[in-house]
Amino acid sequence: MNKIITEKLVSRTLQKLKKIDDLHPYVDKIVKNLILNNYNFYFVGGAIRDILISIFNNTKLKEIQDVDIVIETNEYNKIVELVQKIFHTEKDIHIKTYPQFLTISIFVSFKNKTKRIDLSIPRKEEYPYPASLPKVSIGTIFDDVYRRDFSVNAICLRYDHENKIYSFYDPFGGIKDIIEKKIKVLHDKSFIDDPTRILRGIRFAALLKFKFDQNTEKLIKEAIKKNIFACLSETRLNSEFVNILKKGKNLKQLVKLLKKYKVDDCYKSIKELIGKFLIYANKIELKNIKDNKIKFYLRLLFLLEKTFGKVGILETNKLGVFKECLVKLNITKEERQPIYDAVKIFAYGQTRKLPKWIKIYSRVFKRKIIKLPIKPAKLISLGVPKQKIKDVVLYVLSHKLKHLSNKKIKSITLKL
Structure with missing residues (x-):
């Protein structure tokens, strides 16, 4: 790739970086402070890969969820101090440090989502044995790139503070592999x-x-x-x-x-x-669903119901079955909660104030939420044994009964 083409590609990449609408103001703050403090730094990873793909394919840049920046220094603590100084007044920012991995994650909260900026100093990784977790130590920028998975994810856009210019650092030919569509x-x-x-x-x-x-x-x-x-x-x-x-x-x-x-x-x-x-x-596949978080829950609940059966009327036992699987999947407690909520919605026939993703699930997979004709709490108050509650509700539903006096409920209970 000749010098003129490379310079144009650098320019277009920088332009696209500025179009990461919601994250850009925060990235811009970091960049200005790094330049002010005379650091060399590198944009690397999925954001650069996706920007280059959009340039070569002449397509719209898809939404960027996170940005990675490697800062050329050995002084991790100084970078932590700088980040804390930059964002100490920001309410929507949560900073988490991982000194054992020499990284800092900046979580930015928006209305319906959280995005991330990861900062690190150059790292070297060593694997004591096959499939082990790596031992991380301070390294060079080449060491840092070498530890990555694929060439397309190892392309760096470097800022050189001495010459005040950006250029590509691509020792493994990732740009060529993007053009040739290779992993x-x-x-x-x-x-x-x-x-x-x-x-x-x-x-x-x-x-x-x-x-x-x-x-x-x-x-x-x-x-x-x-x-x-x-x-x-x-x-x-x-x-x-x-x-x-x-x-x-x-x-x-x-x-x-x-x-x-x-x-x-x-x-x-x-x-x-x-x-x-x-x-x-x-x-x-759900191509028409653009929100990745919603898509994740649609996929997950669908697979759980296909694997363990649909959540039926008053089938709250599915909570335990689903939980066992979700724990095996290493899904966090917070991420599991919407699935638990869905089980209760389908089991108790809740139809008011439904989460958006449940409405979509019901529509896309033709999964009707059946409203209960009578609340289990009401049956309990009338002395209906717990083991009979489900049978009473199903009987009322199957016979499409609408007028349920206390006498009628007791009569149904005796029949069952």
Whole structure:
């Protein structure tokens, strides 16, 4: 790529960075302070990848959820102090530091979502044994890029404080791979060090409509032949499946790749759920749903109901069944709550003040919420035994009874 083309590409990338509408004001504050303090820094990761894809394909930039910036310094604590100084008056900001990983996460709260800016200093990773969590230490910018999964995610847009210019730092040819639509690992031990990269690679290949390069495909097959997934904890493995539900697109192709590399066989603790995903992937593509959070809950509840059965009238026992599966999926307590709320809505026939995603679920999957003709609390107050409550409600529904006197309820209870 000649100098003029590269300069134009840098310019267009910077323009697109400014179009990350909601995050841009916060990124801009960080950048101005880094420049003021004479730091070299690098934009890297998914944001740069997606910007370049939108430029080469001449398409609208999709919504960016997070921005990664690596700051060229060994002084982690100074960066923490700088970030705290920049945002100390911001109410919508939550800063979390991870000194063991040499990173800082800045969570920005908007009306219906939270986005993230990740700052770090250059890191080096070493894996003591296959599929282990890495030991992180201070490194060079090359070390930091080398620790990433694929070349398309290892492209850096560098600011040089001495010359006051931006340029690309792309030691693994990620820009070329974007143009050629390739997914390529950075070194031959990549999948041995971290087998979850196979699952991420499959997700990226489907999402971006890219193909694995020849060497990467060979390395995937070799790693699977060595049964590398057996070295992974169920927690890490299942978390990658949750990422598919949250971020996955082009699910039909994704399922083909899972089957091609026999990755679906590695899921033991959630085997039934994975089986339903393989069958219904096309149905839960949900292309018209733009909100990823809503899409995630639609997909998740649909698969839970397909795996364990629909939530019926007064079937609150599904709470325990669903919870067991959600815990295996390593879904946080906070993220599980909307599913628990949905169980109660369908079990108790709640029809008022429904969450938006439940309304969509009901419409998309033709899942009617049946309003209860009488509240269980009323039956209990009339002395109906708890074990008979469901039978009474179902009897009233099946016979379409509307006028229910206390005498009539007692009569139905005796019949049952």
